[in-house]
Amino acid sequence: MTEKSSLRTGFLLMIACTIFTSSGQLLWKAGALKISFLNPLTFFNLPFIVGCVLYVIGSLLLIMALRKGELSMLYPFIATSYVWVSILAPFFFPAETTNPWKWAGVLLILFSVCLLGWSSSRIPQTQEDLL
């Protein structure tokens, strides 16, 4: 029972991780537009730095998540970052539009990830949680 609740914490941490890393990536992209390789000082622009900070926080959340369960159970949750990027990108970059293909992909990823969560609560985990 504790193993299952620990895995649930892992799922939530993975989702939090992807929210941080994908907003970090969007800020990177916004910051990258201001970067000129001829002038290294342009790396120190606010969106780029905040993006880096968010990315580091996301990575720490990943480490915390990985303690909570099987890698094969937790890793597919990384794909939820595509969901956040697809939802957030049009707000950051008006040129990026959504279309039925993207929505189908987003829904399929969400469905698959839900399936993982559902299967973990139904099927007893014979595998020991941690090494």
Added chain:
Amino acid sequence: MPFRVEQLADSADAGGFTVIEPFIIFLIIVGVFSGSMAVLLLKKAASRYPLRQLFFRRVFWEGVALFGLSLLLYVIVLQRIDISVAYPLSSISYLITTMLSVRYLGEKMNVWKWIALFGVMLGVTLIAIGS
């Protein structure tokens, strides 16, 4: 490093896309494998040591280094090829990570995990088609 990226782009423009393509595919393969290996090492480190000790462990820093390598290769690749090609290729990392966790962490697969895994990969491919 940034200058090398620029030079890479310039030389590719001059030499044509077909000249650089095998090299790009090689970069993708290295990037995908190092990314999957990185997560495997981070998982090993995270489940073996408490958070406070993590930063003093070799296996953790090996994971971080591989993670950085895969991120760098990903950025280089994305400058050269379209997202609609890069996303499906990078989604192979979900399969590789799962295979590595079965092989090296002794994790068990079940039918739901397989369905979720291929659902995630297909979802990423759909997003790529829409991009």
